[in-house]
Amino acid sequence: MEIERRSLGSLEQPKNAEEFRAKQLKARDMLLGDLEGRDLEQYVEERVMTTTLERALNWGRANSLFPMTFGLACCAIEMISMVTARYDISRFGSEAFRASPRQADMIILSGRVATKMAPVVRRVYDQMLEPRWVIAMGACSSSGGMFANYAVVQGADKFMPVDVHIPGCPPRAESLLHGFNKLQRLVQGRPDLGWRQRYNAIGTEEWARGETKPTPEALERAAKAVENA
Amino acid sequence: MPDAPGLELIAESINEVRDGTVVETSFEHDRAALIVDPEGVTDALRWLRETEGQSYTFLSSLHAADYLPATPRFAVHYELLCRDRVERIRVKALLDDPAAGNGSDALPELPSCVELFPTAEFQEREAYDFFGIVFRGHPDLRRILMPEDYVGWPQRRDFPIGGEPVLYTHNEVEAPRWFE
Numbered sequence: 001m002e003i004e005r006r007s008l009g010s011l012e013q014p015k016n017a018e019e020f021r022a023k024q025l026k027a028r029d030m031l032l033g034d035l036e037g038r039d040l041e042q043y044v045e046e047r048v049m050t051t052t053l054e055r056a057l058n059w060g061r062a063n064s065l066f067p068m069t070f071g072l073a074c075c076a077i078e079m080i081s082m083v084t085a086r087y088d089i090s091r092f093g094s095e096a097f098r099a100s101p102r103q104a105d106m107i108i109l110s111g112r113v114a115t116k117m118a119p120v121v122r123r124v125y126d127q128m129l130e131p132r133w134v135i136a137m138g139a140c141s142s143s144g145g146m147f148a149n150y151a152v153v154q155g156a157d158k159f160m161p162v163d164v165h166i167p168g169c170p171p172r173a174e175s176l177l178h179g180f181n182k183l184q185r186l187v188q189g190r191p192d193l194g195w196r197q198r199y200n201a202i203g204t205e206e207w208a209r210g211e212t213k214p215t216p217e218a219l220e221r222a223a224k225a226v227e228n229a
Numbered sequence: 230m231p232d233a234p235g236l237e238l239i240a241e242s243i244n245e246v247r248d249g250t251v252v253e254t255s256f257e258h259d260r261a262a263l264i265v266d267p268e269g270v271t272d273a274l275r276w277l278r279e280t281e282g283q284s285y286t287f288l289s290s291l292h293a294a295d296y297l298p299a300t301p302r303f304a305v306h307y308e309l310l311c312r313d314r315v316e317r318i319r320v321k322a323l324l325d326d327p328a329a330g331n332g333s334d335a336l337p338e339l340p341s342c343v344e345l346f347p348t349a350e351f352q353e354r355e356a357y358d359f360f361g362i363v364f365r366g367h368p369d370l371r372r373i374l375m376p377e378d379y380v381g382w383p384q385r386r387d388f389p390i391g392g393e394p395v396l397y398t399h400n401e402v403e404a405p406r407w408f409e
Binding site: 116148 | 374375376381383388389390391392393
């Protein structure tokens with residue numbers, strides 16, 4: 001037996017009035033139950049999208065990430081402005097800041113984490129339900145920033161897992177939105193590799209000092225990362 | 230602000246109440262300061278607060294300082310304000326470090342002034358928290374800003390700053406190819 005594989009339908013838009021009318025008539029026949037055989041299969045293939053449950057679920061999760069209402073320091077001002085109409089995080093389905101960690105999917109560490117605050121942050125994180133994500137916003141929560149002293153934790157990832165680090169002091173609301181979009185990709189299981197991979201530009205790095213070209217091993221590793229993506 | 234002779238008169242009057250309380254006076258940049266013996270600091274403050282014609286009734290700030298390597302090493306500064314005449318005067322109590330040279334963990338001590346100025350309660354706790362200066366007679370002397378189980382006096386000059394070294398391009402040589 002020979003299996004023939006062919007595409008029946010396509011998602012192309014009707015090009016002129018006749019094509020549009022033909023589609024309309026077909027839809028009417030479908031509703032009347034008159035469509036049969038190959039026509040019916042084509043109709044279905046044109047309109048149904050198949051995917052896995054996991055992908056559909058992650059798509060939903062990524063587009064309804066509820067952040068925790070939680071500001072630590074000056075970065076919180078930028079986090080607040082990200083919610084306002086000017087930057088408007090609700091475009092990405094994330095405007096509903098929840099006041100309870102039980103209802104939040106994501107926590108934005110917006111500011112320096114003092115040693116006295118660290119257990120509190122950790123407790124809030126532990127109270128969030130799985131799946132949960134963390135954005136370390138700004139230099140301080142990523143690395144301690146300018147506060148290299150006894151009072152501030154040198155990076156929030158010392159005591160809790162962090163998914164996305166956003167540089168800046170403070171980062172602008174646009175940067176935060178960009179980091180948030182990266183997190184959405186992460187949630188959907190498609191972490192971005194960076195623009196060099198996307199534009200096939202490995203080997204064009206310029207370093208301030210030292211060697212001007214990466215080693216062959218580094219190139220090989222980057223190529224593998226592209227393959228695995 | 231008392232002028233320089235006025236400051237001398239204040240010093241003499243306090244020494245009449247308790248001899249040897251005011252060790253020295255200082256009048257610099259139009260700021261009057263009495264340097265007092267730490268054991269007599271409450272006598273000096275009480276005199277300044279309750280004497281007719283002085284009435285420095287408001288303690289606007291109490292803070293500690295570390296003058297390492299000078300001796301005496303520590304000082305507690307009391308900034309007093311007379312709100313009727315809008316005049317300020319500063320009282321400094323210089324404290325020796327009892328742990329200097331002998332490696333013990335003894336802390337410098339002086340009497341608390343919470344009885345005179347209730348506002349000093351939190352400020353004395355702060356001085357204790359950061360410099361390890363013990364105020365005798367304080368109702369509740371414990372740490373105020375640092376965690377309660379914290380060990381050390383972080384604002385002392387011999388306390389390590391902490392933090393982690395940051396990698397820039399200029400110290401890249403120490404950690405070659407850190408970017409990989």
